[in-house]
Amino acid sequence: MQYATTDPGGEELSLAERAYRAVRDQLVMLEIRPGAPINEEHLAQSLGVGRTPVREALKRLQYERLITTYPRRGTFATDVNITDLAHISEVRLELEPLAAAQAARRATAADRSVLMAVRRELESVDPLRSGTTDLMHLDLRVHRAVYAAAHNPYLEDTLVRHDNLATRIWCLFIDRLSDMAGHVEEHGPLIEAIVDGEPEKAAQLARSHVEDFERAIRGAI
Incomplete structure (x- = not known):
């Protein structure tokens, strides 16, 4: 799947923004299933970016209630309730x-x-x-x-x-x-x-x- 490198206004997107939008839409469309583990390394490889942009994206997604991090367990896509x-x-x-x-x-x-x-x-x-x-x-x-x-x-x-x-x-x-x-x-x-x-x-x-x-x-x- 190809992800846009510019927004609808034509502005170039940062790597973190590209990672955020790509992972966000996978979570929203349940392409990443509720409860599924989130692996930074695998996401970085699939998106063709480094782990730092992915880590920044995941911070935003946690704030938006799309992912949840549990101490000593890891990060997961939030359940749909x-x-x-x-x-x-x-x-x-x-x-x-x-x-x-x-x-x-x-x-x-x-x-x-x-x-x-x-x-x-x-x-x-x-x-x-x-x-x-x-x-x-x-x-x-x-x-x-x-x-x-x-x-x-x-x-x-x-x-x-x-x-x-x-x-x-x-x-x-x-x-x-x-x-x-x-x-x-x-x-x-x-x-x-x-x-x-x-x-x-x-x-x-x-x-x-x-x-x-x-x-x-x-x-x-």
């Missing part, structure tokens, strides 16, 4: 609408270009052909583009972390969920509201999306 869903949703129900509204107010021409590019991808989704992994990555890209367009780094950081945790829960129950493509395609009207500069509509759509997500997960349990 369904009881966390209520806490995560509580945060997202307040902050997702805020981010969407601020994105509608603050999105630059570059932000709108990124959002519309993702919108075109949503329009081309074929429910019969699109694999779950591709849909999940597309969902993450939509969320991260919206958070970035809000131009509040503290809000963006908080929402990325909570969206990552929510996505892990989603991955855990993916085989029991129906109409996954429809859930991802819900983002289309949200993107349009942001691009058209409609903060109230964007906030309402964002809140409905989080509510639908929690309802779908609880229905699958």
Whole structure:
């Protein structure tokens, strides 16, 4: 697998940032399974970087509750606990609408270009052909583009972390969920509201999306 060396804005990423993003997404998508041991040396070899960037990345991932270190036992991917869903949703129900509204107010021409590019991808989704992994990555890209367009780094950081945790829960129950493509395609009207500069509509759509997500997960349990 190839990992990006630049961010969507075209800036060169540090080795630590590259390692962080690569390992983060493996943890979020459950490619590194919950409870699996984390080996610095193996990660460094697989990513083609030294152990120091990996060690820096793991410090961030521990803060974000994606990995856990136990004295004398080692470091492991955190378990996915369904009881966390209520806490995560509580945060997202307040902050997702805020981010969407601020994105509608603050999105630059570059932000709108990124959002519309993702919108075109949503329009081309074929429910019969699109694999779950591709849909999940597309969902993450939509969320991260919206958070970035809000131009509040503290809000963006908080929402990325909570969206990552929510996505892990989603991955855990993916085989029991129906109409996954429809859930991802819900983002289309949200993107349009942001691009058209409609903060109230964007906030309402964002809140409905989080509510639908929690309802779908609880229905699958």
